Amino acid sequence: GAVVSQHPSWVICKSGTSVKIECRSLDFQATTMFWYRQFPKQSLMLMATSNEGSKATYEQGVEKDKFLINHASLTLSTLTVTSAHPEDSSFYICSGTRGTGPMRETQYFGPGTRLLVL
Amino acid sequence: SQQGEEDPQALSIQEGENATMNCSYKTSINNLQWYRQNSGRGLVHLILIRSNEREKHSGRLRVTLDTSKKSSSLLITASRAADTASYFCATSRNQGGKLIFGQGTELSVKP
Numbered sequence: 001g002a003v004v005s006q007h008p009s010w011v012i013c014k015s016g017t018s019v020k021i022e023c024r025s026l027d028f029q030a031t032t033m034f035w036y037r038q039f040p041k042q043s044l045m046l047m048a049t050s051n052e053g054s055k056a057t058y059e060q061g062v063e064k065d066k067f068l069i070n071h072a073s074l075t076l077s078t079l080t081v082t083s084a085h086p087e088d089s090s091f092y093i094c095s096g097t098r099g100t101g102p103m104r105e106t107q108y109f110g111p112g113t114r115l116l117v118l
Numbered sequence: 119s120q121q122g123e124e125d126p127q128a129l130s131i132q133e134g135e136n137a138t139m140n141c142s143y144k145t146s147i148n149n150l151q152w153y154r155q156n157s158g159r160g161l162v163h164l165i166l167i168r169s170n171e172r173e174k175h176s177g178r179l180r181v182t183l184d185t186s187k188k189s190s191s192l193l194i195t196a197s198r199a200a201d202t203a204s205y206f207c208a209t210s211r212n213q214g215g216k217l218i219f220g221q222g223t224e225l226s227v228k229p
């Protein structure tokens with residue numbers, strides 16, 4: 001159990017366009033979802049934390065108007081990269097936690113979305 | 119900011135050998151976790167150790183935690199070619215809180 005999917009798995013777009021990435025928890029309700037970005041050969045950098053029905057909390061240095069996060073239900077969160085530029089090209093990964101207490105300690109990760117902005 | 123530092127950055131061993139990866143962190147933690155990432159894929163949770171625990175085992179994995187030194191180690195015994203992946207430690211300051219990832223160790227196990 002605890003499967004997370006992401007769609008699309010990869011996307012190529014032109015500079016200036018917006019791209020939406022979906023993150024779904026398939027067999028559990030994700031109380032909290034996290035969005036990360038990862039550059040080649042580097043670690044994951046947390047972008048934001050979102051709880052269903054409330055505004056996302058962004059990490060320092062992450063532009064909330066550029067990276068729009070919507071967590072409309074307990075199984076779906078979306079990340080929209082607005083007016084994407086080549087420097088936004090990266091691997092975007094989401095994760096979710098479930099339950100309460102100690103169960104929330106483990107994050108279940110999606111397979112990632114590779115974004116290439118030309 | 120990233121608070122986990124891992125070493126080595128890369129490790130290459132022969133199948134059957136043991137692999138040890140180390141992780142250091144800077145602030146107090148509630149728990150420390152190890153994740154594995156195959157190239158270009160998402161992360162898979164391996165094991166979690168809480169701040170009041172010193173050692174934990176799961177199959178061929180052994181994790182230690184030394185809170186006085188703010189460090190942890192992951193030992194993979196009897197490695198297999200399929201263990202080839204990047205391994206990340208991640209710390210959390212509270213239950214269900216955000217994870218801060220280390221830089222990762224790239225493990226290559228040669229058949």
